[in-house]
Amino acid sequence: MxxxxxxxxxxxxxxxxxxxxxxxxxxxxxxxxxxxxxxxxxxxxxxxxxxxxxxxxxxxxxxxxxxxxxxxxxxxxxxxxxxxxxxxxxxxxxxxxxxxxxxxxxxxxxxxxxxxxxxxxxxxxxxxxxxxxxxxxxxxFNYKQFKQLGMLAQGEFMELLLASSRDRVEIFRDLFQTKAYEELQRRLSEEAKGLKDRLTDLSSRMAELLGQAGFEKTEGLLPAELAHQVKEDWEKEKLRKREVEEELKRTRKSLKELEEKGAEYFKLEKELFREIEKNKKKKKDWEEQAVKAASLETALTELLEKNKLQREKEKRELKELLEEKKESQKKQKELLGWERQLLEIEGAIKEKKREEEGLLFLLKEFSELAKEQKKQESLKQSYEIQLKKEKEVRARYQEKEELYRSTAIGLAARFLEEGKPCPVCGSLSHPNKAKVSKEVPDQQEVDHWKELAQKERVRLDEVFAATQENLGALKKRKADTKAACEKEGILDEAEGKEKYCLLQQEEKELCLRLKNCKSKEKEAKGLEKLLLSLEKREETLKRQEEKGRLREEGETEKLRERLSKESLKAAEKRTIFEEGVRVEETLKEKLEATAKRLSLDISFVEVERKSLECQIKELEQKRDFSVARLGKLKTAWETLKLRLAERQELEEKYGIWQNLDNITKGKNKDRLVFEQYVLAVYFEEVLESANLRLAEMTSGRYELRKVRRVEDARTTNSLDIEIFDNYTGKCRPVKSLSGGESFKAALCLALGMADMIEASIGxxxxxxxxxxxxxxxxxxxxxxxxxxxxxxxxxxxxxxxxxxxxxxxxxxxxxxxxxxxxxxxxxxxxx
CATH class of the missing domain: 3.40.50.300 (P-loop containing nucleotide triphosphate hydrolases)
Incomplete structure (x- = not known):
């Protein structure tokens, strides 16, 4: 750019x-x-x-x-x-x-x-x-890279030279765009971890599958051993299933013979059981009917007691109501006198408010009077200031005018000569000629000061007129205020404020009394409503008492009729039950005679039958378990073959990815992280380019070197810089350089880095x-x-x-x- x-x-x-x-x-x-x-x-x-x-x-x-x-x-x-x-x-x-x-x-x-x-x-x-x-x-490149490569700004010039190794790694990572190596390392770790998690998950699923098939201890077994054990258990389970099915067939045959031998006895026994069940139902009906009749008798007793209690409650409520009504009537008479007192207090409050308004107006007048007084004082001061200013300007004008006139005489004296008469006095000798002042005003300046003097005089007159006008208004307001004070019966503002506060206090007391009276008035109205409500409640209670008495009499009569009918039904059902008991005894005798005729030990037959049924049930459970386990073993065998093949493939992949991950993470013989290795290579080339210029700038004395440490290269301390001094043959920290030396080293480092950026990054x-x-x-x-x-x-x-x-x-x-x-x-x- x-x-x-x-x-x-x-x-x-x-x-x-x-x-x-x-x-x-x-x-x-x-x-x-x-x-x-x-x-x-x-x-x-x-x-x-x-x-x-x-x-x-x-x-x-x-x-x-x-x-x-x-x-x-x-x-x-x-x-x-x-x-x-x-x-x-x-x-x-x-x-x-x-x-x-x-x-x-x-x-x-x-x-x-x-x-x-x-x-x-x-x-x-x-x-x-x-x-x-x-x-x-x-x-x-972006803003941050531009600052490092093309813009060595004030205050940030030494940043790259004196930065920590960690900060320098961040700078180089942005400049040389090595984040891709870090991303590669992260993706390798994720892929290796993903394969390891899949292996762990696969092992868990295989263990779960074998556990469902009945294998508990599978740890430490090789895949081939697992497969052999599953197949061996499958064959054993097939043999066990056949043995269980044969035993089940024999037991069912024995049960059938026993059941045929006792069929006649069991037929009679069932008939007896049916009759016993019928008698149980009859007895239950009789007992339920008896309970029903007893329940009605109890209900009748409870109803009579309840009606008695209800009558007593209604009488008690009516008595309480009459007492409350009497008490309310008494309170109503006491509250009748509060209405007249309420009207008196309201009138007194209105009178106090009127007096307060008059005093409040008077207090405002006092305030306005004070303002007028301050205004008069301010006008008086303005007048005095303007008077002083007018005098000063007038004096200045008179001084200018006098100087102007004297200057005219001095100008005429310039033309006087010895031996020639003065045109004014005629003298031939002129020992003391009038002199002209150096600062002589002209006519325009004199006129200017005259105009200023006239304007100041006009302003003085205006201020004086305003002062007089305000003084008249002040005297009138004082007179009006005095007349108002005499009307209100006070001497001054302090007494007015005191009287105003006293009136406010009296008004507050009257308001409290008014509030109390209104409360009493409200209470009286409430008592009037309460009395009306109590009278209505009294009439309601009397009506309810009469209705309740009639209803209770009717309910009692109906309940007595039902009790008589249910008692009769209970006696009939008892007779039926007793007849059923006689039939049951007859069947028992007949069952005993049949048992003797068949020569059967009935108790042994029942025990043997139950034993055979239990055996059959156990054998069926064993057979079902074998069938289910055979299915699980078959599924486990087929699934296991697939899982073992999948596991072998995953283990091979995991070995490759884990090895790559270890190499890039620094888990290698050189303990060097992949991105750190790339940055170190770039850094060495930057230092090499920088040293070409630094040697020229320092006459071959200094060169920049990367610090060599015997420590873990996986840390971010691999880009530290030190300075090698060819005069001493020793290395020392870059911070030990002087200000000028540091500037040259930083400049060379920046230029070397710019060279590398252009050469390495397209x-x-x-x-x-x-x-x-x-x-x-x-x-x-x-x-x-x-x-x-x-x-x-x-x-x-x-x-x-x-x-x-x-x-x-x-x-x-x-x-x-x-x-x-x-x-x-x-x-x-x-x-």
Whole structure:
């Protein structure tokens, strides 16, 4: 990137429009920007950086403060830059956010941040985001990289030289775009971890599958052993299933023979069971009917008791109601006298308010009277001041007039000669001629002071008239106030305030009494409503008592009728139950006779039958278990073959990816992280390029070296710098260099890094280098060496701009941009 032409308007210390024509400085070479401290030298760099990236050249300058404080309200603030890059010209214009005068009407308005980029054969870009993205795309580097490569800003010049190794890694990572190596390392780790997780998951699923098939201890077994064990268990389970099915067949046959032998007995037994069940139902019906009758009898007793309690409750409520009514009537009589008292208090409050209004008016009059008195004093002082001023001006006028008249006599005396008569007195001798004063007023000055004296006299008369007028009004207000005081019966303002406060206190007491009376009035109205409510409640209770008595009599009679019917039904059901018991006894005798005839041990038959049924159930469960396990074993065998093949493939892949991950992480014999290795290579090449210039600038004394440490290279300490001194043959820290030596080392390091960027990263080309201050720390020889090194760059088609105010550079560099500083801002006077 090479700047061609730049316009600064209302920017930094420049109040108006300033132009910098870089094309006049030549296609290559060194130029100087010089001027007083604070004149705006660095602002030239700020303009270029802001135009390209929307930010100043240093972090201490915020873009919100770029608007010039010297600029007129109508002046626009913007930077316009025409630059060349890779054979093409581009024009970019940016404006920061600032306040300006409205184009229509008065006041100011906020002008938002804006950007515009023009390039050949493409549409203009007019949004800040589009312009920012396109500029980085054109140049191939961002703001941070530009500051490191093309803009060595004041205060940040030594940053790369003195930065910690960790910070230097971050700088190099951005400049040499090695984040891809870090991303590669991360992806290798993720891929290795993913394969390991898949292996772990596969092992878990295989263990779960074998566990479902009945294998508990599978750890430590090889895949072939697992397969053999599954197949062996499958064959054993087939044999076990056949044995269980044969045993089940024999047991079912025995159960059938036993059931046929006791069929007749069980038939009678079932009949007996049916009869017993019928009798149970009959007994249950009888018992339920008896409970029902007893329940009705209990309900009747409870109803009578409940009715008794309800009557007592209603009588108690009625008695309480009559007592409450009597008490309310008594309170109502007591509250009748409060209505008259309420009217008296309201009248007294109105009277107090009237007196308060009169006193409040009088107090306001006192306040206005005090204001009038102050006004009169102020007018009196104004009159005295104006009187003094009028006297001074009149005296000055009289003095000027007297001097003017005496001057006329002095002018006539100039023409008197010895021996010739005076035209005034006729004397021939003139020993003491009148002299003319050096400070002689003319007629115009005399007239001016006369006019001033007359104006001051007019002002004096006006002030006097205003004083007299206000004095009359003051006397009238005093008289009116005195009459009002006599009417209200007070002597002065203090007594009026005291009486006003007393009236307010009395009014508060009356208001409290009024509130109490209203409360009593409200209570009386409430009692009246309560009495009406109590009378209605009394009538309601009497009606409810009569209705309740009639309803209870009817309910009691109905319940007695139901009790009589249910008792009769209970007796009938008892008779039916007793008949069923006799039938049950007959069946039992018949069942015993049949058992003797069949010669059966009934208890043994039942026990044997239950035993056989349990055996059958157990055998069926064993058979079902074998069938299920055979299915699981078959599934496990088929699935296991697939899982084992998959596991072998995953283990091979995992071995490859894990080995790559270990290599890039630094788990290798050299313990070197992959990205650190790449950065170290770049760093060595940067130092090599920097040392070529440093050797020239220091007469071969110094060279920059990367620190060699015997420690873990996986850390970010692999880019530390030390300085090798060829005079002593020893290395020492770069911080031990002097100010001038540090400047030369930092400059060489920055230039070496720029060389490496251009050589190694495609698309990035650094055609222009800007250096802000730093040359003041160099002696004459070092300055010559630094300039020689910089001039060698210009032979490679580089343009180098230097900010400095030291005279040595002004004498050595012909191409200069000179800035002049004034009270109204700065201006570029030489371009």
């Amino acid at each position: 090479r700047p061609i032409h730049m316009i600064l308007s209302g920017f930094g210390p420049y109040p108006g429009r300033e132009e910098v024509n870089f094309s006049k400085l030549g296609g290559n070479g060194v130029f100087l920007i010089t001027g007083p401290t604070g004149s705006g030298k660095t602002t030239i760099f700020d303009g270029i950086t802001y135009a390209l990236f929307g930010a100043a050249s240093t972090q201490v300058r915020d873009k919100s403060s770029l608007r010039s404080d010297f600029a007129e309200e109508d002046t626009e603030t913007y930077v316009e830059l025409l630059f060349w890059h890779k054979g093409k010209e581009y024009t970019i214009r940016r404006s920061p956010k600032y306040e300006r005068r409205k184009k229509r009407g008065s006041g100011v308005t906020l002008s938002n941040e804006s950007a515009l980029l023009l390039e050949e054969d493409k549409r203009p870009l007019e949004t800040v985001t589009e312009v920012n993205n396109r500029i980085e795309e054109i140049l191939g 698309g990035i080309r650094i055609d222009t280098l800007f250096i802000d201050e730093g040359f003041g720390s160099l002696d004459e020889e070092s300055l010559d060496q630094a300039l020689k090194s910089l001039l060698s760059l210009t032979g490679q088609k580089h343009l180098i701009g230097i900010i400095s105010h030291i005279n040595e550079l002004k004498e050595r560099i012909d191409q200069q941009i000179v800035i002049e500083k004034g009270r109204s801002g700065s201006h570029i006077v030489k371009k």
